[in-house]
Amino acid sequence: MAVCTVYTTQSLNSACSISTPTKTHLGFHQKQVVLDSTGKITSKKGSSSSSCVITCSVDHSQTVVIGLAADSGCGKSTFMRRLTSVFGGAAEPPKGGNPDSNTLISDMTTVICLDDYHSLDRTGRKEKGVTALDPRANNFDLMYEQVKALKSAIAVEKPIYNHVTGLLDPPELIKPPKILVIEGLHPMFDERVRDLLDFSIYLDISNEVKFAWKIQRDMAERGHSLESIKASIEARKPDFDAYIDPQKQYADAVIEVLPTQLIPDDNEGKVLRARLIMKEGVKHFSPVYLFDEGSTISWIPCGRKLTCSYPGIKFSYGPDSYFGHEVSILEMDGQFDRLDELIYVESHLSNISTKFYGEVTQQMLKHSDFPGSNNGTGLFQTIVGLKIRDLYEQITASKTAAPLEATKA
């Protein structure tokens, strides 16, 4: 038997004689329920009647939770599109719900945006003089309770932060998916939330590159001026350094994006150097390697089998240390001229968790229009997507072997 907490705006079963639920955050009712050994909700805690059976039952297979952290405009949405594509099916906002919902649902995955846990709306932040990156503008208690509930296969009513109006909208129902991705500014900030993650990723985009991407998007697509983009990046920097960047030390995989080293003093920012930093010893995750696991390798694949124009392509691989952790780092500097030739590189990588020869190349070709498809950013995002699929399959296989353990809250 296990006890868990459900957050809802509605009564679960009005026929049950239970005490009035407590009012908690944002008008939610908090109810403690008791799960039986199969993971079904049998009664509300404290109910006088043991026959008070709540009509909803839950799928007791545990949800796998993935955390994706990055600053705004650093490629989270692009990464999510690559990840959901690995699992097949398109990700869409909840049907018939709030058109400004930040949630994306596909057959296997639900992606929730942690901006929905802003406790202060745009006006509130302005009045208090805090940014959205400041922990005081976010409700970590609710984030923790809801991620914990979803991980225990219990649906929640999650608030919505409306990016169009800057207001907190009425909540939306989130049912426990097979894979829950929590993406945003703070998935690894709160220790309690961090401990719920089965795998975590940090997108570490260097300032120069972040600036180039912001200009491209916010000037071209959103009509912002160069000055206002600069000012926004500067205004966010102290809180970014204090609260967002330090989360990378907790990540199981970090994708670092830097200016190229192949062009001396490059200031165009078009050619990128991407580094995939993979922690050793993470359960259900074995780092990718190039040629020979644990060796230090430098490889320039350009020549007969890979077409490269200036400045070429260089791969590196080897063991290293990152915030005191043992890691393996795979690096790619430069960009592909012909994406179909990526198969040559793929055939030299091991532990990439593909289901068939050429799957990485196939995924990259399928999304050749996504930003980063001609360089290491897209390649490493695709590989991490495949590693997450593998992790999910390993976790579900181990749960099948011990079903009762997985139902405990």
Ligand SMILES: Nc1ncnc2c1ncn2[C@@H]1O[C@H](COP(=O)(O)OP(=O)(O)OP(=O)(O)O)[C@@H](O)[C@H]1O
């Ligand atoms: N790998 C990449 N290579 C080049 N440009 C990229 C790459 N990834 C993202 N960008 C650029 O950055 C912009 C933001 O990307 P994306 O929408 O995926 O980020 P985000 O983190 O989800 O942003 P936000 O949180 O603000 O919604 C894109 O419009 C694109 O211009």
Ligand SMILES: O=C(CO)[C@H](O)[C@H](O)COP(=O)(O)O
């Ligand atoms: O850092 C952010 C995460 O995406 C946003 O700036 C934050 O959510 C506030 O949003 P808005 O600018 O729409 O009020």
